[in-house]
Amino acid sequence: xxxxxxxxxxxxxxxxxxxxxxxxxxxxxxxxxxxxxxxxxxxxxxxxxxxxxxxxxxxxxxxxxxxxxxxxxxxxxxxxxxxxxxxxxxxxxxxxxxxxxxxxxxxxxxxxxxxxxxxxxxxxxxxxxxxxxxxxxxxxxxxxxxxxxxxxxxxxxxxxxxxxxxxxxxxxxxxxxxxxxxxxxxxxxxxxxxxxxxxxxx
Numbered sequence: 001x002x003x004x005x006x007x008x009x010x011x012x013x014x015x016x017x018x019x020x021x022x023x024x025x026x027x028x029x030x031x032x033x034x035x036x037x038x039x040x041x042x043x044x045x046x047x048x049x050x051x052x053x054x055x056x057x058x059x060x061x062x063x064x065x066x067x068x069x070x071x072x073x074x075x076x077x078x079x080x081x082x083x084x085x086x087x088x089x090x091x092x093x094x095x096x097x098x099x100x101x102x103x104x105x106x107x108x109x110x111x112x113x114x115x116x117x118x119x120x121x122x123x124x125x126x127x128x129x130x131x132x133x134x135x136x137x138x139x140x141x142x143x144x145x146x147x148x149x150x151x152x153x154x155x156x157x158x159x160x161x162x163x164x165x166x167x168x169x170x171x172x173x174x175x176x177x178x179x180x181x182x183x184x185x186x187x188x189x190x191x192x193x194x195x196x197x198x199x200x201x202x
Contacts, residue, residue: 002106002202003099003128005121007114007170008135010160011145013180013187017135018110020191027102031111034094035087039064045090052082067150074159092124099128105202108133112164119169131201133194134174136167138181 008014018028039046041062049057049064053072059065073080099107109128116122121129139161146157171177176197178190 001099001102002198003130004106004108004133004176004198005114005125005129005131006108006110006133006135007112008180009137009139009142009164009167009170010112011142011149012135012137013178014110014112014135016180016184016187017133017178017191018108020188021108021195024191024195025104026195027104027107029095029098029102029107029109031091031095031109031113034091034098036064036066038087038090038094048086049083052086053079067152070160071156074156074163080163088124092128095128106198115165115170115173117165117169119165119172121173131175131198132173133176133178134167134170135178135180136171139167141181 006014006017018030022028039049041064046064049069053069057065057069057072059068069083073083095109111125111128114121114125114129114132121132142161143154143157146152146160147154150157152160176194178187178194180187
């Protein structure tokens with residue numbers, strides 16, 4: 001099965017692109033959603049996070065407060081490393097489980113951190129990917145969307161963007177690119193065009 005790695009910076013429009021592929025009947029494996037599901041309240045996987053970072057990473061309902069966790073890890077590389085070392089194997093295993101159940105001609109794997117700084121795909125993710133699809137968005141638009149969507153400050157938005165690989169690093173590994181600097185209709189048009197390409201490659 002052809003496996004397409006979908007990536008792009010935070011708030012670049014990956015979810016929109018996934019939505020349009022899904023409407024065409026293509027299976028979507030969302031690494032970010034997997035992470036949310038793994039660390040639901042009372043999950044056995046949440047306990048080590050609380051033990052390491054403390055109860056401050058939980059909201060009033062006992063759910064993981066990703067914003068609070070983000071403030072910790074994006075200001076401390078050692079904490080970010082610990083979180084990645086703990087969560088990545090869990091996410092990888094669930095991606096394998098979901099891949100084994102896919103019925104569509106090809107599959108989209110939405111992986112925000114598919115490409116790291118230095119323009120590399122981490123070895124743990126390489127088996128999941130045959131082609132790389134990058135969603136391209138201007139940084140100013142990303143910042144605006146993060147502030148509006150997540151209620152973060154401009155400083156926080158920039159910190160998150162700067163912890164990820166740059167657009168140039170992502171484009172260096174891109175087999176395909178979707179431009180999300182204009183309208184949703186233009187994004188949909190690009191998805192339909194790529195859908196035809198991916199079907200032909202299958």
